[in-house]
Amino acid sequence: MPRLLLVLLGCALIPTPGIGQDFRPIPLQSQITRVQPWTGLVLWDTSESVKTDAVSLEFRYFAYSEIVTAKDTFDWSPVERFLAGAAARGHQGVLRFYFDYPGKPSGAPKYLNDLPDYRPITGKSEGKRTGFADWSHPELKRMTLDFYTQFARKFDRDPRLAYLETGFGLWAEYHIYDGPMKLGQTFPDKAFQRDFFKHLSNQFERTPWLMSIDVAAEARTPLAEESELLNLPFGQFDDSFLGKDHAKWNAKNWKFLGLDRWKTQPRGGEFSYYSDHDQKMALAPNGPHGIAFETLAREYHLSFIIANDQPKYQPLSRIAEAGKALGYRLQVTQFASNGTHARVEITNTGIAPPFHDAYVALDGVRAKQSLRGLLPGEKRTYVLRTTSAAPKLTIESDRLVPGQRIEFQADLPGQQ
Known part of the structure; x- marks a missing residue:
């Protein structure tokens, strides 16, 4: 009732x-008549199709090194340009900062790499030479916490920003599924993760912040050992939504993080890139694996989903239609x-x-x-x-x- x-x-x-x-x-x-603010399918700000009212949100990655130019020195102009560009198109931003990205140097600031006892690791991920941050170094941990203090101070109430996504590992998606995964070295130890979660909870009053559902992984995160951390106000995003094994793997992580969390914290995602088929059929009537997008989105109460490749496969009218099925509707x-x-x-x-x-x-x-x-x-x-x-x-x-x-x-x- x-x-x-x-x-x-x-x-x-x-x-x-x-x-x-x-x-x-x-x-x-x-x-x-249109996709509502804070909801819908999301295109990267570099998409050729981004100048449209079929979406209300735009996405961008940033390396921490783009912002932190020296110790305790922050140049927010790249973020300002992104948010200003999105706002000029009548959109708001969803952004994510990363340390590790396949095929790129580590996203850690240069001043850290210049320290004599800072030891980043270079390895291969997805067959590409990739830099990984050195999480054994205390300065990296201090800088990371301070980064979000400064970010929240500047952008927490900014109307151009809809959501912040955050985390560690490849693409900040809370895993190093391919590459040198070493807790306390290429990935932060559980004690620091606990401090990180609590720190963000104290910094953001207005901007919702989300982490990948892979934060549920017991082997590399503290959530299973410290269930009280699940009471912290973070949303979740699923970076392989509609993938073939979604019901087998992703659903377990959603369940662990709390089936009712959507009532108080936002849920987002990204269409699966496991195969070209997943992307091509994401908005097909029966989806890529027999479940329509709108059906699964309703089951998981999504507010938004990154869908940057969809203009290759679908008209903007379909992208708008799918977007209007997400989030609230008054x-x-x-x-x-x-x-x-x-x-x-x-x-x-x-x-x-x-x-x-x-x-x-x-x-x-x-x-x-x-x-x-x-x-x-x-x-x-x-x-x-x-x-x-x-x-x-x-x-x-x-x-x-x-x-x-x-x-x-x-x-x-x-x-x-």
Whole structure:
């Protein structure tokens, strides 16, 4: 059964004379016409197809060395350019910083590599010469924690940023599946990982941060040994979504991290690259392995998924259609006024809650309580002061860039 929550906003949370009496329906018609902010399929900022309203999010990797130019010295201009470029296209950013990337030097800052006792390892990953950071060195650990302190201080409330993805290993996806995997050397020890998780939890107040579902791996992470770490506020992303063995391997990690975590923290992902077939058929009616994308996305309550290769295989209309199936979807089910107040009932018909603050507003005056966290099937009723017989109803947020708007469904005929 849908849950109903009465939220009295614009007035005290106590019975008020006149409220609840003689409310008359106000006609309201509205449609959701585009992918909603903070949701949908994600293209890299370098994609030839990125200038489109079929997506609302753009993705980019950064090496830490692009930002940290010397000890305690940060040049955020690459991040600024990425976010500014996305915002100019009416999109928001999803970004991830890495130390290890197949075929590239280590992403550790140069000043670390210049230290006489810092010993990075060069090995092969995916058949390519690859640099790996030296996690035995205390300065790398100190720098990493400070990096996120400084990043949060600058970008935590930035409306151009939707989500931060983070982690260690190849692509920061919490594994070194091919290459020299050595805990405490090429991969941080469990004690530091624990410190890292707690540190990020204390730094970010507004920006959701996510880690790969491979963080569930008992052999290389502390989560199985210290279950209280699962209470920390991190989301998850699945970097091989719709892969052939998804039900065998990925599903176990999702389960370990908490089947209800989606109710409070976002879930994202990336279409599987295990084979060209996985990419080519990702948005086919039955997916690459017999399960439609929308079906599995609904099962796992995804808000977004990286889909950079999809313009090769699908028209932008299909990419938009798939994107609109993700995340939240707001519907106004009641809109009425008694001359001094208006009552708005709103529900979420999507598959996940919104993970940024958004507010019901009448003629530009916002309710005090956010819609953030409104679960699928949940209903909330807001009562706001208004003297207008037909106030303009909108959903407003400070976490939007120019050109974005939060839409809602409504088909209310008004007084019969």
